[in-house]
Amino acid sequence: MITETLVLARALRILAADIISEDGIANTAILEAAERLEELDATLSMQMDINDVNIETITKLREENRRLNDYIANAGLDPLTNHMEANGE
Numbered sequence: 001m002i003t004e005t006l007v008l009a010r011a012l013r014i015l016a017a018d019i020i021s022e023d024g025i026a027n028t029a030i031l032e033a034a035e036r037l038e039e040l041d042a043t044l045s046m047q048m049d050i051n052d053v054n055i056e057t058i059t060k061l062r063e064e065n066r067r068l069n070d071y072i073a074n075a076g077l078d079p080l081t082n083h084m085e086a087n088g089e
Helices: 005-018 025-075 079-086
Strands: none
Touching: 005 025
């Protein structure tokens, strides 16, 4: 089982507050790890949202491309086909 990132970050924040360290280096390192996990989680979430938008855009563009290709083929507007027919190919 893998702990969710933000749950782990909260646990690290609690650990950073509770741990006894004479020089505070361990506390600072643990707190920084929690902050980095939170930042990375936010960045990942934002990137996943952007990817969802990109996938939706690509899907729409593919559908539009298919529709235009069908229109061109059915309307006799395909330049390559017209050229070949005009030249007896």
